[in-house]
Amino acid sequence: MDQQTISPTISVLSNNSILLDATALNDDSLSIQKKIWALVQQCNTSDAFIDVVPAMHSLTVYLIDPTSLAHWQAQLALWWANINPHDYQGKHHKIITQYGGDYGPDLDYVAEYHNLSLQQVIDIHSQGHYQVLFLGFQPGFAYLHGLNSQLHTPRRAQPRTRVPKGSVAIGANQTAIYPADSPGGWHIIGHSDFALFDSENTPPCAIQPGDTLQFVTKESVL
């Protein structure tokens, strides 16, 4: 396969961290990300790392022992060459969501923007199959792949100072669930009680990079 002959850039960020950058690869976006998840799984079989952090088509590892930097730089390249995108299978989560009304104050806007009915927006959003690309921005915030292009909506001109915890929202070509109250410029279309992040839970985040999820309509509050 092509992706096994084209290599990512593996560079040293600091005396204890290495970046594997696959953003320049000409390959299907999701299959590159699947290789990243499989590589995370491979890294986690070793106890050499403080943190193993996947992001968008890249992976950064933080080493306990800086003297092994060159070894791990070579090892990552070797693993990448031998990893199959389907070597990783995440968990599947059902996010029970109440759309519209007080739960989704921007559902009307999104529907109007795309010339769809409220029910059509709900159907398109809840029929999607989403992949958790990586987590970042705040604890438990998952970047999802799979929002139907019919719902891609530019961010709000005026970001809200407070988007409530549990808000299901759309921003540009992405959809997400807010794990905690925070400022935000995305359109809120619904709400879920699914606990994405609880600092007292083990693990603190229910969702991990590489998992899949779907939004399930609890009831439409139209």
Added chain:
Amino acid sequence: MITVIKPGMQMTIQDLGRHGYRHLGIAQSGALDPYAMIIANRLVGNDDNQSVIEITLGLAQLQFQCATVIALHGADMQAKLDGVSIYPGWSYPVEQGQTLTFATARQGFRSYLAIKGGIDCHAVMNSTATDIAAGFGGLTGAPLQANDQVPITPFDGNWPQRGAIAPAKRSVIRVHSGPHQQLLSQQFSDFFAQTKWQVSPQSNRMGVRLSTEHNQLMHTHSLPSLAVSPGSIQLTPSGEPIVLLNDGQTTGGYPLLGTIISADQHQFAQLKPGDFVIFEFVNLAAANTAQRKLDAHLQQLTIALKNLSIR
């Protein structure tokens, strides 16, 4: 108990931080000057990772409701115990009812107060470090406020007064070159390393924003999110670099100018708004040598303290 009378600019409970959770979007947090924190802990016989109080800038006041032994390290904030000066780098016995006051740091920005036995504080994800942005750790997930009661275990035994010196200070902060040099061109690195940057007031435990007149680093690059960490130097489109500190986010989409070497991160974190800083690119060998030197400093302290206790 320690009663917080005045928290000053910012006062938080910290340890050496939360590790192994960055893939979940969870910051490291922890003392911004871990060397000052470790030395203070060792002076009172604590483990390196015992919880301490991080004091920012000064103008703070604490009252001890029980006897203990304390040590301060980091920025010199002209601390006084019941009006009598005490000095960073030494341990002092404290009696019940005594008040510790901090004036303003002349040099440096953050000071660490170690208390014998540490702070009785619930660990979240194996750490008591306060993550202010996420709202957990410490006592309540927030910085300490006036009237907060910080629980400690009393100690009224004898404890030898001990002193320790800090690692040598540096004026130039050393940096690894970043992964986006081709994207940004050599002029960016040159300008960055040849400029005297000023620490902006819009800086906090998440990141330090740097500014300069006649900034030539404006750009329009936006990247797929990549992992960032304490010490990462992000370049915003306005040309102002943001250096991430321990509470900084785990991923970001700005190009990286580089990463501050591990040995200099605690030095950088001691800069306060208005201070100037110069950066210098170094190679991996220089970064490793600098880290080994710091490790050796702590190692010497371990030996010295062991000899003290034998005598």
